[in-house]
Amino acid sequence: MSNAAIIGPYQMVLPLKTSGITIFPCNNGVQAEEIFDKIYLSKKFDVVFITEALAADVTEKITGLEDKINIVLIPDHKGSIGLFKERLNGLIKHAIGAIGT
Numbered sequence: 001m002s003n004a005a006i007i008g009p010y011q012m013v014l015p016l017k018t019s020g021i022t023i024f025p026c027n028n029g030v031q032a033e034e035i036f037d038k039i040y041l042s043k044k045f046d047v048v049f050i051t052e053a054l055a056a057d058v059t060e061k062i063t064g065l066e067d068k069i070n071i072v073l074i075p076d077h078k079g080s081i082g083l084f085k086e087r088l089n090g091l092i093k094h095a096i097g098a099i100g101t
Contacts, residue, residue: 003044007035008051012076021049029057036061040069051076 006013010025017023022045024035032054039045047070055062055073062071 003046004049005039005045005047006049006074007032007054008049008074008076012051026054029054032058033061036065036069040065046070047072049074053078 004020005022005024006016007024007026009027013023013025024039026032026035032050036048036058039048049072050058050062052073053076055071065071
């Protein structure tokens with residue numbers, strides 16, 4: 001079993017099941033929060049991929065877990081909404097000391 005998981009729409013995550021990634025089909029933020037709770041409590045996953053669209057609905061949950069789980073935002077079948085780029089820019093600014101902790 002892989003130590004990676006993906007949260008996203010069923011049609012998007014299903015093909016990844018054959019690669020060994022654990023899939024968590026999800027259609028809304030409420031489901032995504034519940035899935036993150038299960039993932040965190042299981043302690044089985046080193047990295048969790050989530051679509052940007054779902055991540056936009058659970059930003060507080062992600063913020064609370066980002067020091068405990070590696071969370072990677074990915075675009076869905078509709079393309080990027082810019083959330084990954086925004087998060088990356090924030091991390092870079094924090095790393096170089098452009099913003100406080």
